[in-house]
Each structure stands twice: as C-alpha cells, then as structure tokens.
Amino acid sequence: MDQTGIIAIAVFAGLVALWLIFYFIPVGLWFSALVSGVRISLLQLILMRWRKVPPSVIVSSMSESTKAGLSLDPNELEAHFLAGGNVPNVVHALVSAQKANIQLDFKMATAIDLAGRDVFEAVQMSVNPKVINTPPVAAVAKDGIQLIAKARVTVRANIKQLVGGAGEETVLARVGEGIVSSIGSAVSHKVVLENPDSISRVVLDKGLDAGTAFEILSIDIADIDVGKNIGAQLQMDQAQADKNIAQAKAEERRAMAVALEQENRAKAQDARAKVILAEAEVPLAMAEAFRNGNLGIMDYYKMKNVMADTAMREAISKPVDKK
Structure with a gap:
C-alpha cells in the first residue's frame, strides 16, 4: 500500500474517532447549556447517552425552564422521559401555567402527562375555555x-x-x-x-x-x-291495542257460540237417532203383543185409524204453497 492510501485511511479513522468522541461527549450541547445558564456537567450528558436519553431534549427543556424562571432538576426530567413521558410538553405546560398564574407543580404536571392527558392543552384550556x-x-x-x-x-x-x-x-x-x-x-x-x-x-x-x-x-x-x-301517538297506539283486544275477545265469544251450536246439533241428531231406533222397535213389539194375545185385531185397526186421522189433521194444518 502506498503512502497516500495510508494517509487516507488514517484521516478516515481520525474522523470516525472524532465523530464518536463528539457523539458520546456532547461538548457543543454542554456549551449551549452553559451559555443558557443551565448548570449541568459534561459527565451527566455522557451518562444520558448510555441511558438512552437524548441529551438535547433535556438540555432544551432545561434552557426553556431556566429562561422562564423555573428551577427544574435534570434527574427528574430524565426519570420522566424514561417513564414514557413527554418532557417538552410538560415544560411547555409549566411555563404557560406560570405565565397565567395557574398553580401547577412539576409533580402534578408529570402525573397528568403519564395519565395520558395533554397537560399543555389542559393549561391552554384553563386560559382559553x-x-x-x-x-x-x-x-x-x-x-x-x-x-x-x-x-x-x-x-x-x-x-x-x-x-x-x-x-x-x-x-x-x-x-x-x-x-x-x-x-x-x-x-x-x-x-x-x-x-x-x-x-x-x-x-x-x-x-x-x-x-x-x-x-x-x-x-x-x-x-x-x-x-x-x-x-x-301513544294514545293512538293504546286505542289500536284496545281494539285488537276487543276483536280477539269477540272472536273468542263467536267461536264459543259456534262450538255450542255444533254441540246442540250433535245432541239433536243423537236424539233423532234414538227416536228412529225406538220407532223401529214398535213393529217388533206389536208382533210380540199379537203372539202373546195382548193386542187384538180390532185394537190394531183402531190404532191405525187414529194414526190416519192424526196424519190428515197435520196435512190440513200445513199452509198451502201458492205458485
């Protein structure tokens, strides 16, 4: 490998090393905090990197609160970030609450934020309903x-x-x-x-x-x-319901009347059948009476005459159809 290649590799390695140094040692961010009046050590910024906490979020929030006259602990801000809170939103809310003379401390603001509510929007709503x-x-x-x-x-x-x-x-x-x-x-x-x-x-x-x-x-x-x-509408519905009930009861009474009529017809037919059966036994009884000598021939003719006279009277009593 020639000397030019070696120099290029050395320059590239130096740049990578320099980038790693400035990434893990945020000197620029520390200087910005120092200029803003935020007292935070360079070691603390380095440890934030290792704890997966973006130092820029903490430093910018500290700068905003310090300029507004608030005194916040960077450890508390870091703990709130690790708990899943929105650190910039909490700081915005605290600054707005102080300007609007609303009593809101850091503990209450972080509790509201972790509860899932927008604490900055809540402060704004307190000022502007x-x-x-x-x-x-x-x-x-x-x-x-x-x-x-x-x-x-x-x-x-x-x-x-x-x-x-x-x-x-x-x-x-x-x-x-x-x-x-x-x-x-x-x-x-x-x-x-x-x-x-x-x-x-x-x-x-x-x-x-x-x-x-x-x-x-x-x-x-x-x-x-x-x-x-x-x-x-309720009265109409009630009237319709009463009408349906009345119709149902009338239909029930009609059905009972029809059933009673059919029952009476069945009883009448049964009675007529019994009469027919009884009339059918009359000739047998008369024959038995003849054989036993209980009925004479003259008695039989008298009975026939009575029957014929009765039939004639019934025929005379019936009205004559005029055509």
Missing part, C-alpha cells in the same frame, strides 16, 4: 309534545381533577340527562319554547361537572325544535 357542542337531545314535555334541543357547553380544564377525572363524554351525557329532565318537568312545550334559558339554569344548578376534569362555565341552548306529538 373550550366550547363543546352536544348532539341533538330529544325529550317530551308533560303535554306529550317532543322537543329536540342542541346546547353549547363552555368548559375549562380543572387541573386538580385531570388525574382520575371524567372526560368530555361524561359531561355531554350529564348535560343531555339534565336537558331531558328539565323538558320533561315542563307543563307544556310552549313554556320551554318561550324560555329556553330555563333549561340552562336548571342544568347548571345540578352541578354536572362534579368528578370530571372540567369546570362548566355556561350552558347555552343553541337550537330547539318541535318534534312529534308523542302523547297523541
């Missing part, structure tokens, strides 16, 4: 008229309740429940239409923000429409 639009809420007044209301809920973050406090869904559910209760207690839907602010007053008095991460500042009814006549 947020408006939440409720979905259409349908309720029925006492006169049976349905009203469909939409409300705008103005809330701000409650820093003390962000850890463990309920979210926006709970606030919307409670506001919807309050609207339904307020409209349902109204005597007439006209009263609600004339004074929609009565809904807001009733709902606000319920303290719906208890146990939530928000503080309700106001509830404004944005829109209210008249829906269906639920009372009349």
